[in-house]
Amino acid sequence: MSARAAAAAFRPAPNGLAGAALLVLGWEAAARAFAGTYLIAGPVDVLAYLSGNGALMARALSETLGNAALGFVAGNCAAILLAAAAQLWPRGRAAIAGLALLVFCLPLVATGPILRVLLGPGPGPQIVLAALAVYYTTFVPLLVGLRAAPASWFDLVRSYGRGPVTELRRVRARAALPYLFAGLQIAAPAAFLGAMVGEFTGAERGMGVLTVRAMRALDVEATWALASVAALVSILAYAGIGALAEMVLRERPPVILSPPGAAGRGAGPARGALVLALAVAAWWIVLEAAGLPTFFAKRPDDFWAAFVTAPDAAAARATLLGALAETAIYVLPGYLAGLLLGAGLAIAILLVPAAAAVALPLAVALRSVPIVTSAPLLVLALGRGAVGTVTLVAIMVFFPSFVACLHGLRQAPGQVLDVFDSYAAGRVARLVHVQVPAMWPAFFAAARMAVPASVLAVTVVEWLATGQGVGSLMALSASLSDYDMLWGSVVAVALLSGAGYVAVGAVERRVLAVYAAEQVAG
Amino acid sequence: MTLGLSISNVSKTFSPAGREPVHALRDVSIEVALGEFVVLLGPSGCGKSTLLFMVAGLESTTGGAIAFDGLEVRAPGPERSLIFQEASLFPWLTVRENVGFGLSIRRVPPGERARRVDELLRRVGLAGAGDRHPSELSGGMRQRAALARALAMDPEVLLMDEPFAALDIQTRARMQDHLLEMWSSTRASVLLVTHSVEEALALADRIVVFTARPGRIKAEIPITAPRPRDPYAPEMVELAKHCSMLLREEVEKSFKEQELL
Ligand SMILES: Nc1ncnc2c1ncn2[C@@H]1O[C@H](COP(=O)(O)OP(=O)(O)OP(=O)(O)O)[C@@H](O)[C@H]1O
Ligand SMILES: [Mg+2]
Numbered sequence: 001m002s003a004r005a006a007a008a009a010f011r012p013a014p015n016g017l018a019g020a021a022l023l024v025l026g027w028e029a030a031a032r033a034f035a036g037t038y039l040i041a042g043p044v045d046v047l048a049y050l051s052g053n054g055a056l057m058a059r060a061l062s063e064t065l066g067n068a069a070l071g072f073v074a075g076n077c078a079a080i081l082l083a084a085a086a087q088l089w090p091r092g093r094a095a096i097a098g099l100a101l102l103v104f105c106l107p108l109v110a111t112g113p114i115l116r117v118l119l120g121p122g123p124g125p126q127i128v129l130a131a132l133a134v135y136y137t138t139f140v141p142l143l144v145g146l147r148a149a150p151a152s153w154f155d156l157v158r159s160y161g162r163g164p165v166t167e168l169r170r171v172r173a174r175a176a177l178p179y180l181f182a183g184l185q186i187a188a189p190a191a192f193l194g195a196m197v198g199e200f201t202g203a204e205r206g207m208g209v210l211t212v213r214a215m216r217a218l219d220v221e222a223t224w225a226l227a228s229v230a231a232l233v234s235i236l237a238y239a240g241i242g243a244l245a246e247m248v249l250r251e252r253p254p255v256i257l258s259p260p261g262a263a264g265r266g267a268g269p270a271r272g273a274l275v276l277a278l279a280v281a282a283w284w285i286v287l288e289a290a291g292l293p294t295f296f297a298k299r300p301d302d303f304w305a306a307f308v309t310a311p312d313a314a315a316a317r318a319t320l321l322g323a324l325a326e327t328a329i330y331v332l333p334g335y336l337a338g339l340l341l342g343a344g345l346a347i348a349i350l351l352v353p354a355a356a357a358v359a360l361p362l363a364v365a366l367r368s369v370p371i372v373t374s375a376p377l378l379v380l381a382l383g384r385g386a387v388g389t390v391t392l393v394a395i396m397v398f399f400p401s402f403v404a405c406l407h408g409l410r411q412a413p414g415q416v417l418d419v420f421d422s423y424a425a426g427r428v429a430r431l432v433h434v435q436v437p438a439m440w441p442a443f444f445a446a447a448r449m450a451v452p453a454s455v456l457a458v459t460v461v462e463w464l465a466t467g468q469g470v471g472s473l474m475a476l477s478a479s480l481s482d483y484d485m486l487w488g489s490v491v492a493v494a495l496l497s498g499a500g501y502v503a504v505g506a507v508e509r510r511v512l513a514v515y516a517a518e519q520v521a522g
Numbered sequence: 523m524t525l526g527l528s529i530s531n532v533s534k535t536f537s538p539a540g541r542e543p544v545h546a547l548r549d550v551s552i553e554v555a556l557g558e559f560v561v562l563l564g565p566s567g568c569g570k571s572t573l574l575f576m577v578a579g580l581e582s583t584t585g586g587a588i589a590f591d592g593l594e595v596r597a598p599g600p601e602r603s604l605i606f607q608e609a610s611l612f613p614w615l616t617v618r619e620n621v622g623f624g625l626s627i628r629r630v631p632p633g634e635r636a637r638r639v640d641e642l643l644r645r646v647g648l649a650g651a652g653d654r655h656p657s658e659l660s661g662g663m664r665q666r667a668a669l670a671r672a673l674a675m676d677p678e679v680l681l682m683d684e685p686f687a688a689l690d691i692q693t694r695a696r697m698q699d700h701l702l703e704m705w706s707s708t709r710a711s712v713l714l715v716t717h718s719v720e721e722a723l724a725l726a727d728r729i730v731v732f733t734a735r736p737g738r739i740k741a742e743i744p745i746t747a748p749r750p751r752d753p754y755a756p757e758m759v760e761l762a763k764h765c766s767m768l769l770r771e772e773v774e775k776s777f778k779e780q781e782l783l
Contacts, residue, residue: 150608150610152606152608152610153610153612155575155580155604155606156604156606156610156623156624157627158580158598159578159579159580159598159602159603159604160598160600160624160627160628160675161597161598161599161600162627166627170623170627171612174612174614177614249614250613250614250655250657251613251614
């Protein structure tokens with residue numbers, strides 16, 4: 001494969017345009033079919049709205065884009081520094097990666113109001129949330145990329161009498177570039193999402209503020225117009241970084257950005273305990289060092305008191321656990337449905353190669369849409385009940401797993417496929433014996449990353465609309481200044497979503513030990 | 523003090539955590555005089571690569587000593603240059619940048635670096651390919667670029683680990699001729715690992731045959747015939763038979779051992 005063709009894989013193929021045209025037509029058709037129900041605004045309505053409210057939209061967009069850009073830079077710089085530190089200090093690798101995961105699992109919706117009281121008014125919280133939304137998806141690929149090089153390259157550097165720092169600067173950094181770009185590509189829409197979530201939870205300006213206002217006013221055109229602009233901006237950012245990668249790189253983009261064991265291997269429970277202890281210490285030290293008042297900056301011991309030792313601790317626990325249970329009821333079916341649909345559709349579409357050629361670029365583009373920013377739209381369309389929430393989670397999980405599975409299926413080793421063809425085995429036999437096993441690593445990588453994503457989706461709708469579950473509990477606690485409950489729910493959600501991630505990782509190890517031993521060996 | 527490379531009673535045992543220790547080499551002694559071309563021949567796994575890595579200073583010995591010009595080898599040094607089996611060029615650098623990589627790491631100023639790289643590219647016959655990337659080169663060209671990169675350090679010993687194993691037979695023969703030309707113009711010593719008796723006979727002043735693991739020296743065969751050598755000359759055919767026989771004994775031993783495992 002030539003360098004050009006290889007780099008081109010960073011960008012959706014041109015036949016994605018056909019898919020996009022179909023999508024827009026279908027959207028308009030749906031809008032006409034449901035005309036009068038105030039559910040869907042079609043592309044024509046959206047354009048009409050935009051032409052009437054261009055100035056307002058442009059102001060909001062530039063505000064949100066500015067915050068997203070700052071968060072993007074901050075988050076990615078943090079990711080690069082963390083990955084470099086983990087590389088230069090191998091013994092700290094597991095702890096760094098574990099802490100990074102835990103921070104990534106913080107529920108952004110509730111982190112927003114906490115940051116608001118800590119940082120005051122202004123764009124600070126939105127920027128931090130954007131940074132929090134991006135750093136992990138850059139950090140993990142970088143951890144992998146920094147090691148994705150043949151040993152002889154490092155032997156060569158050592159043979160010039162140089163050590164790990166030169167190795168990192170001259171070889172690893174460059175070898176990791178495709179991974180960095182793949183991470184940045186995912187990060188661009190995620191930063192936009194983070195900034196918007198920050199605006200959902202109490203800012204004065206920006207796309208998120210307009211979105212919440214439009215949703216509350218049941219303004220269908222405005223809601224759809226805002227979601228469309230957010231989607232378009234994200235796709236453009238994704239494509240822009242892809243184009244940049246294509247100009248800079250000669251290598252193929254990596255398929256699996258977060259293989260299991262990227263963080264290094266070690267005893268599970270012991271490492272988990274270490275990470276938790278470090279997290280508690282960091283939590284306490286940061287707040288103490290900043291000298292923040294315990295009224296709103298709760299320390300670990302406040303958490304302990306509120307949920308374990310205080311007279312009303314039992315009630316607080318019951319409230320929190322009840323809310324978590326409500327949320328779990330929505331997350332689980334949505335998560336599973338999204339995963340299964342993603343994998344199932346990827347397999348089905350592989351049997352129809354022409355469909356795959358159209359669907360993949362389209363799905364790649366749609367994956368880059370920050371689904372959460374369209375939550376208000378789904379709430380409008382599907383109502384505030386269970387269906388809307390479960391659907392949102394499912395969509396959130398569907399796109400990344402669909403794209404990952406399609407890539408994985410196409411990764412099937414050509415030689416093995418040739419052997420099957422030489423037996424004149426049918427399409428289905430090929431699929432079952434070669435392609436599906438080749439899909440598992442990508443599938444599980446997506447499944448792991450989808451855990452925090454679906455928790456984010458569910459808490460956002462609960463916060464904005466449904467009045468149920470832990471998201472709603474967070475919103476309520478924020479408005480009542482019940483900081484014990486707010487911090488408590490942040491901690492609980494982060495722990496649960498981290499536990500979910502680890503649990504999926506455990507299943508992954510079991511499965512890959514059978515189907516892809518080389519992935520687990522790292 | 524002896525000039526050149528002196529490997530005396532070197533042993534190497536790998537002790538991987540939680541597994542049986544592996545005795546890779548035992549009690550190996552080789553003297554390589556200045557400008558001498560020595561070829562190491564032995565069955566797979568007998569420690570040839572390990573020996574080159576120890577000479578390069580990338581791996582420590584567990585017994586014995588390696589010295590160069592009388593000074594003990596403890597770390598890599600510019601007088602010993604290693605060439606890998608796969609060319610291991612950086613795909614993102616041009617040929618010119620790859621050849622100059624070591625010079626730039628050693629902070630040779632750009633002007634002088636460019637001059638030396640141009641000179642090297644000319645010598646290895648890649649003058650026209652300096653601005654290409656490795657993916658645009660044939661396997662033989664890549665290996666010549668790797669040779670140029672190694673020569674850039676002005677080494678006194680070239681350490682080559684199966685440098686031509688990945689090449690087709692015709693390219694291989696051309697590369698051997700080419701290597702001999704380079705060698706006779708630099709008069710560096712060469713320590714080259716190969717699995718091919720023909721290659722050993724075409725190149726070596728002396729062939730060192732290793733036993734199966736743990737690698738020990740089974741035989742040393744000096745070759746005095748002038749180069750270029752005719753492989754079909756009677757005395758070369760005799761030597762080839764002799765070497766093949768020695769090698770076959772050890773290969774069979776190592777196969778037997780593997781089957782027992
Ligand atoms: N880092 C290591 N840890 C444990 N064992 C090792 C290590 N490196 C090499 N060995 C073992 O030492 C022995 C010698 O390895 P070496 O690579 O030097 O063999 P070789 O003669 O170069 O073989 P080949 O001809 O196949 O390249 C082998 O059995 C190998 O498995
Ligand atoms: Mg070897």
